Amino acid sequence: MADLSTLARPYAKAAFDYANEHGVVNEWEDFLFVASTIVNDKSFHSWLDNPAVSAEQKSAALVDLYDTQVASDNDSAFKELLASAKGHRDTTTSYPKVSTALSNFVKQLSEQERLTLLPEVYEHYRRHKALGLKQLDAYVTSAHPLTDEQRELIKTRLATSLNASVVIHESVDPTLLAGAKIKIGDKVIDDSMRGKLQQLKTQLTA
Incomplete structure (x- = not known):
């Protein structure tokens, strides 16, 4: 069978x-x-x-x-x-x-x-x-829960840049301090305050 x-x-x-x-x-x-x-x-x-x-x-x-x-x-x-x-x-x-x-x-x-x-x-x-429909999953981790406006803005910008339908999966991580980190497949976009501070620290110690 x-x-x-x-x-x-x-x-x-x-x-x-x-x-x-x-x-x-x-x-x-x-x-x-x-x-x-x-x-x-x-x-x-x-x-x-x-x-x-x-x-x-x-x-x-x-x-x-x-x-x-x-x-x-x-x-x-x-x-x-x-x-x-x-x-x-x-x-x-x-x-x-x-x-x-x-x-x-x-x-x-x-x-x-x-x-x-x-x-x-x-x-x-x-x-x-x-x-x-060429749909992609975007995993968004933000310092604070997203507002409806922020969610739609992220979704629209990603859909435009990736030329695909985007499904947002949300989670909250207060240690990011501010901003958000977005993961799509193996690509990570880190726009969080913690990420920016880490980048600054790397530049200063380079």
Whole structure:
């Protein structure tokens, strides 16, 4: 029998091709991330294996969980998890409810008893997105939490200079004193006060 990754590939490609064509790549990625987290839960995974539960009930449960826990005005653990995964801490972001097309995709997976593939589908989907949209991950470590304005400025400047879509992953390190350090792949941009002081020290002792 083919491994899970192999089985998931055609579903991930079909999902990305549709989402990319209709301009909903991020919306589908958000849902797949949350759905993968739910499916990875042992108790929910066992529930999916219950033959007494219909395919329609299984797919409806995933869609309903997303709509009520993420695409709502209320705070939730799923919304915080999603905000963190997207590289920011803003849990006030508005997420749309699951579309008819996405709901039908989930139903298809359920009818073919493939909902347990969602974690693998999500990983392949992300690879398609990175290749298709030339997406890069930028790890930003700042002395203080970034403001929305600072986040957007960094994102815009990096996207322009790298000619790619940039996803910001944030962390805070007070020892930097001020400014920020940005890591993209093996390249590091150190614009922190600590980094500048270290450079000055090196120049003075050279």
